[in-house]
Amino acid sequence: MALTALICDDSLLARNQMKKSLPGAFDAEIVTATNGLEALNVLRSQEIGVVFLDLTMPELDGVGVLEAIKAEKMDVFVIVVSADIQPEMQKRVMDLGALAFIHKPVNTDKLSAVMRQYGLI
Amino acid sequence: MSIDWLSGPLLQQLNSGVILLNTQLQIVYINPYICRRADIQLESVQGKDIFSVFTDAPKAWLSRKLNSVLSLQSPAFSSWEQRQYLFKLPHLRPVSSANEYMAQNCNMLPLTEPVTGEHYVCLLIEDATDAYVYQNQLQQSNLQLQQVNRLDGLTGVLNRNYWQQQLEVEVQRAARYQHPLSLLFFDLDKFKRLNDDYGHQAGDLVLIEVAKLIGSLLRETDLFGRYGGEEFAIILPDTPLDGAIEVAKRICRRVAATPIAYKQQNLMTSVSVGVSQFSSADSADDLIQQADLALYQAKRNGRNQVVTYYPGLIDSLKKVKTN
Amino acid sequence: MTDLSFTEEQRDCLQELINVAMGLASDKLARFLNTFVHLQVPAIGLVSAAEIPEQFRGQYQGLNSSMISLGFFGDGGLRGETILLYQLDNAGKIAALLGYDDDATSEAEMLTDISSILTTTFLNGLADQLENSFSYAAPRIISSRDSDFISKLEQTAFHWQLALKVDIRYELTDYSFDCNMILLIPGEAVLKLKTILDHVLAEF
Incomplete structure (x- = not known):
C-alpha cells in the first residue's frame, strides 16, 4: 500500500505549489488540510506517513499541531514548510520533533534533497 | 535586428x-x-x-x-x-x-x-x-519674503503681528521652563509736536534713528518690535524684573542724551518706558496690558522716565481719573 | 467602474506571495544588518485615496514621525509606491543599524538609506515571486521631524480613486527599532496585478 502524505497550509496557492513540487519519485497519495485542527482530524482518523506543515495558520498553527503530535505520540514524519525564517522558530519546531525545516518558496530540488536524506524517496 | x-x-x-x-x-x-x-x-x-x-x-x-x-x-x-x-x-x-x-x-x-x-x-x-x-534661489527668495513679512517697513524692527506671535511663544516657554521673562513698552515723548514742528519726514527720521540706537543696546535674543505709531515694545527673555529695569533706564538715558541730526539741526527727543514681568498666571495679553499701564503712568509722571508695573497700579490710575 | 476587488483565490495568492517575499527579505536583511528583522504578516485591502490621511492620522498623530516614499515600476504595467513611516525618537538606532560610525551622514540621508534597503529588499523578493522585476525611483522624504506629515499627505494629490494597500511591519527582534511600510498599488495597476496573479494561479 502506498504512503499517504498530508499537506497542511491555509493558502491554496501554497498547497498547489507543494503538490506540484513533490518529486516524481515520491509515490504517495496526497490529502490536504487548511488549518491545524483539520490536520489533527486527518492524523487521528487515518494512517499518514509524512506531513508537510505550514506554521502560520488560523484556528491552530503549525506549532500547535507539532505539540499535539508529540503529546499523542503519533508516528509521523513532519517536514515544516514556512516563510518564517527566524532561527528561534526553527529551533522551536525542531525541538518539538520536526524532521526538517524548508524555507518557502518550495521547489522540487529543495524537497528532493530533504526527502532523499530521510529515505522518503 | x-x-x-x-x-x-x-x-x-x-x-x-x-x-x-x-x-x-x-x-x-x-x-x-x-x-x-x-x-x-x-x-x-x-x-x-x-x-x-x-x-x-x-x-x-x-x-x-x-x-x-x-x-x-x-x-x-x-x-x-x-x-x-x-x-x-x-x-x-x-x-x-x-x-x-x-x-x-x-x-x-x-x-x-x-x-x-x-x-x-x-x-x-x-x-x-x-x-x-x-x-537655492527659491530658498533665498523664501527667506527674504519671510523677512519682509516679519519686519516693520520703516524702522526695520519686527512688525506688530510677528512680535505678538513671538510674545506668545516666549510666554509659553517661560511658563513651561519657569524662566523669568520681562516686557518693555515705550513711547516717544511729544512725538505729535515733533511732527507738527518739523514735518513727517523729521518724525520718520527720529523713529528710524531711535530704533537703531535702541537696537544697539539690546542682546541678540531680545525681540524688538514696533507696536504702532511711535509705540515700541521689547521682549526680554530670561530676564528678571531688576535686569529689565536696568535696560529700560539705559534706554531712557541714551535716547535723551543722543541728538538726531536733521537739516543742520539737532533734534532732541526722549522716551517713557513701562516695565512688566511675567508671572505664571499671566497670559501674553496680561503682560502687554501691565506694561502699557506702567507706560501710561510714566507719561503721567512727567515723561522721560521708567515705571514698573505693580498690582496696585491700576487702582491708583483709576483714582487719578476720578479725581 | 472597473471592478478592482480580488477573488478569494487572487487574495490568497497575493497573501502567500507576500508572506514568502517577507521571509526572503528577513533573511537578506538579517545577513546584511547583522540583526534579525521580523516582518509581520500584512493586512491587505482596497482603500480610497480620501481615507489615507485619516488612517495615518489615527495611527501616527502626535508622534515624532518621518515619511519616506519610494516608487517602483515593473513589467506588465505593474507599478506602485511604498511609504515608510518611522518614529524618530531614536534616529541613532538607525545609524547603528546601518553601521554608520561617522558623523558625516545627515539624518535625512540615513532615513533614505534605510528606506531603500528595507523597501527594495522586500519588493525584489515580491518581484521574484511574481516572475517580474522592478526598477526603482530614488527615495524621497515626504516629511521629516520638522513638519506635520499628515497635512503634507492631505496636500498630496493622489491621482487614483482606489488602491491596493498592504501594511507591513518591520521589527528588530530586540524591539530596538521598528517601522511600518505601506505598499500602495494604484487603480490601473491593480488590474495588471490581478492578471499577473491569474498567471501565477494558472501555473499551479
Whole structure:
C-alpha cells in the first residue's frame, strides 16, 4: 500500500505549489488540510506517513499541531514548510520533533534533497 | 535586428556618468562623461580601487552603500538633496552658478555578468546642478519674503503681528521652563509736536534713528518690535524684573542724551518706558496690558522716565481719573 | 467602474506571495544588518485615496514621525509606491543599524538609506515571486521631524480613486527599532496585478 502524505497550509496557492513540487519519485497519495485542527482530524482518523506543515495558520498553527503530535505520540514524519525564517522558530519546531525545516518558496530540488536524506524517496 | 552594437556608442555619448565596479570596488569601466570631467584615462585607472582614484569620495559611507547593493542585490540611491555630490566633478555652468562642483543624483545598481555569473555594481551619475541652483534661489527668495513679512517697513524692527506671535511663544516657554521673562513698552515723548514742528519726514527720521540706537543696546535674543505709531515694545527673555529695569533706564538715558541730526539741526527727543514681568498666571495679553499701564503712568509722571508695573497700579490710575 | 476587488483565490495568492517575499527579505536583511528583522504578516485591502490621511492620522498623530516614499515600476504595467513611516525618537538606532560610525551622514540621508534597503529588499523578493522585476525611483522624504506629515499627505494629490494597500511591519527582534511600510498599488495597476496573479494561479 502506498504512503499517504498530508499537506497542511491555509493558502491554496501554497498547497498547489507543494503538490506540484513533490518529486516524481515520491509515490504517495496526497490529502490536504487548511488549518491545524483539520490536520489533527486527518492524523487521528487515518494512517499518514509524512506531513508537510505550514506554521502560520488560523484556528491552530503549525506549532500547535507539532505539540499535539508529540503529546499523542503519533508516528509521523513532519517536514515544516514556512516563510518564517527566524532561527528561534526553527529551533522551536525542531525541538518539538520536526524532521526538517524548508524555507518557502518550495521547489522540487529543495524537497528532493530533504526527502532523499530521510529515505522518503 | 540585433541591437548589441547600441551599447558601445550609447556609453560613449551618454549625458550621464557610468562607473562599473567589481565586488572589490575596483574600477572595471568608466564612460567618457566621467573620464573627461575628472580628467582621467580609462586605461590608467582600470583595476584600481575607486577610492584611490576619487580620493575625495566619502569612503566609509559609500563603501557601505555599495556593499549593501552587492550583498542585498538591491539598488541604492544618493540624492543631491542629502549629499550634494559623491565625486568632485566640474559642472557645465561655471559662469552662471556659484557652486563649484556638479550636484549629483546617483543610482547604484546590482549587475550580474550573464555568462560568468560574476556580480558588479554600476553607478549611474546625473548632473543635478540646475535643480540645485534653482532650489537655492527659491530658498533665498523664501527667506527674504519671510523677512519682509516679519519686519516693520520703516524702522526695520519686527512688525506688530510677528512680535505678538513671538510674545506668545516666549510666554509659553517661560511658563513651561519657569524662566523669568520681562516686557518693555515705550513711547516717544511729544512725538505729535515733533511732527507738527518739523514735518513727517523729521518724525520718520527720529523713529528710524531711535530704533537703531535702541537696537544697539539690546542682546541678540531680545525681540524688538514696533507696536504702532511711535509705540515700541521689547521682549526680554530670561530676564528678571531688576535686569529689565536696568535696560529700560539705559534706554531712557541714551535716547535723551543722543541728538538726531536733521537739516543742520539737532533734534532732541526722549522716551517713557513701562516695565512688566511675567508671572505664571499671566497670559501674553496680561503682560502687554501691565506694561502699557506702567507706560501710561510714566507719561503721567512727567515723561522721560521708567515705571514698573505693580498690582496696585491700576487702582491708583483709576483714582487719578476720578479725581 | 472597473471592478478592482480580488477573488478569494487572487487574495490568497497575493497573501502567500507576500508572506514568502517577507521571509526572503528577513533573511537578506538579517545577513546584511547583522540583526534579525521580523516582518509581520500584512493586512491587505482596497482603500480610497480620501481615507489615507485619516488612517495615518489615527495611527501616527502626535508622534515624532518621518515619511519616506519610494516608487517602483515593473513589467506588465505593474507599478506602485511604498511609504515608510518611522518614529524618530531614536534616529541613532538607525545609524547603528546601518553601521554608520561617522558623523558625516545627515539624518535625512540615513532615513533614505534605510528606506531603500528595507523597501527594495522586500519588493525584489515580491518581484521574484511574481516572475517580474522592478526598477526603482530614488527615495524621497515626504516629511521629516520638522513638519506635520499628515497635512503634507492631505496636500498630496493622489491621482487614483482606489488602491491596493498592504501594511507591513518591520521589527528588530530586540524591539530596538521598528517601522511600518505601506505598499500602495494604484487603480490601473491593480488590474495588471490581478492578471499577473491569474498567471501565477494558472501555473499551479
